[in-house]
Amino acid sequence: MSNTRNPNEIQKPDKGPVLKVLVKGTNPSEGICGHVSAVSKHGKEKTVTSFEPSTLGMLNIFSIPVPGANATDPKEDKKQADYIFKKxxxxxxxxxVVNHQKELEKKIEKKEVLYSFMGENGFSRFMASFLHHSPSIARKSTMAHRKNLGFDPTVGDHFAEVSVAEDDHHNIPEPKLENCVSTGYSVVDTLFGGNSKIPKPNALTTPTEFAQMLEKTGEFKVKTRSNKS
Structure with missing residues (x-):
């Protein structure tokens, strides 16, 4: 990635719809994990995929899945980007691409997609499964209590009833585990119609490695930024 971009240069307006992938590089020595976001734009319409952990993000150090959020303003991502890919x-x-981004955002809001720093791995999948099935375990415990004693369990001195109907359960799929790299990949993969020209990232793929994968496709114009302000 030899092209350098002057952060103060005047940018020409985009002609027609474009996809931009913004990558903040990984720098372990400075404790920078990096970030990947994708922005589709046509005229004044802009759709952003920038998946980040919630305020519980520190749990991700232990690869515990947490609810995430999708940032809808790419201004900060663009400011911090080391690589800007455009197509x-x-x-x-x-x-x-836009339909995929909007569907992904809905799933994030509904917590059908959780944030896992290390993506999908054995431990994170176990934790996601445990958290997902905990309400079902509580429901079965309540039903057993009711069957054996004739009434629902109570909580503390407030006697807050936990009432669960016999048929009050659904086969809800377990949440998917994603991070900024995997969601960025999903946008690019959708662009190419599910026949992506880059390998699917694994749990250890860093944003910098993802940027290298994107460049190798030859499908994007790429600008690098050696100094940011």
Missing amino acids: QLSPEEYRR
């Missing part, structure tokens, strides 16, 4: 889109590609 012109056809109207069909743009619609496909």
Whole structure:
């Protein structure tokens, strides 16, 4: 990535729909994990995928999945980006990408997708499964208490009833585990119609490695920033 970009240069307006992938590089020596976000844009319309952990993010040190949030303003991501990848889109590609981004944002809001710093691995999947099934375990305990003693269990001195109907359960799929790299990849993969030209990231793929994968496709114009302000 030899192209350097002057952060103060005047940017020409985009012609037609575009996809930009913003990558903040990984720098372990300075404790910088990096970040990946994807921004599709057409005129004044802008759709952002920038998946971040919630305020419980410190738990991710232990690879415990936490609820995440999707940042909708790419201003800070663009300011901190070391690499900016850009690709012109056809109207069909743009619609496909935007639909995927909006669907992903809904899943994040509904907690159908959780943030896992190390992505999908044995421990994070175990924790996600445990957290997902805990309400079901509580429900079964309540039903057993009711069957054996004839009434629902109570909580503390307030006698707050825990009432659960016999059929009050659903086969809800376990949440998917994602991070900024995997969600960025999913946007690019959708762009190429599920036939991505880059390998699917694993749990250890860093934002910098993801940037290198993107560059190797030859599909994006890339600008690097050696100094940011």
